[in-house]
Amino acid sequence: MPQPVIDYDTFRRVAETASAYRYQDTWLVVEEDAGHLVIKVHHESPPKPYDECVVFCVARVPYPPSPKVVVAVIGTENSTVDLLHLEVPDAQLLPAGRYAADAVFWSQSAVEKFVIPYYASVYGDHADAIVHKLLDVLKPIPLEGSESDPAFAIAHLPASEYVTLDEALPHLFLIRQSGRVERVGKR
Numbered sequence: 001m002p003q004p005v006i007d008y009d010t011f012r013r014v015a016e017t018a019s020a021y022r023y024q025d026t027w028l029v030v031e032e033d034a035g036h037l038v039i040k041v042h043h044e045s046p047p048k049p050y051d052e053c054v055v056f057c058v059a060r061v062p063y064p065p066s067p068k069v070v071v072a073v074i075g076t077e078n079s080t081v082d083l084l085h086l087e088v089p090d091a092q093l094l095p096a097g098r099y100a101a102d103a104v105f106w107s108q109s110a111v112e113k114f115v116i117p118y119y120a121s122v123y124g125d126h127a128d129a130i131v132h133k134l135l136d137v138l139k140p141i142p143l144e145g146s147e148s149d150p151a152f153a154i155a156h157l158p159a160s161e162y163v164t165l166d167e168a169l170p171h172l173f174l175i176r177q178s179g180r181v182e183r184v185g186k187r
Helices: 008-020 108-137
Strands: 026-033 036-042 052-057 073-076 081-082 086-088 096-100 103-105 150-156 162-163 174-175 179-185
Touching: 008 026, 008 036, 008 052, 008 073, 036 086, 036 103, 081 086, 086 179, 096 103
Parallel strands: none
Antiparallel strands: 026 036, 026 052, 036 162, 073 081, 086 096, 103 150, 150 174, 174 179
């Protein structure tokens, strides 16, 4: 299989992924998986098969490790959720398991101020579809159409893979009132 064709959208995502690992040497492997380009992160040099593209990012500044956060909880009057151990179900781009959120937004205002500009920049030409999905996430539902398990927060999970746009956003997950976690745009 030939190496994947890397377009500007993929390069934007490679740069965004590299930004998250700026203080350590990192190899970003771009490969095709089920019709999507996937960016996998390695902190040791991976073998380079013919059907992958490998980008090496050098750490420029040595930094000591940050203090480890050991408690991060969010909740409603009905439930609380441990943000350092969010249970992600299978088949949501990440392997099923527990993940620590690195950012959480629980108001429409915070989504508009911080999440929308970031994702509009990252997704470039696809920003209109992304912005539409994000604006609907925490929008209140009219009482007559009330949902039994509404979302009350959005968590960003720093994952080892970054994929191209599909029906959902790869790193953003809803936190529902019950504590259930699901990808933004999955429905």
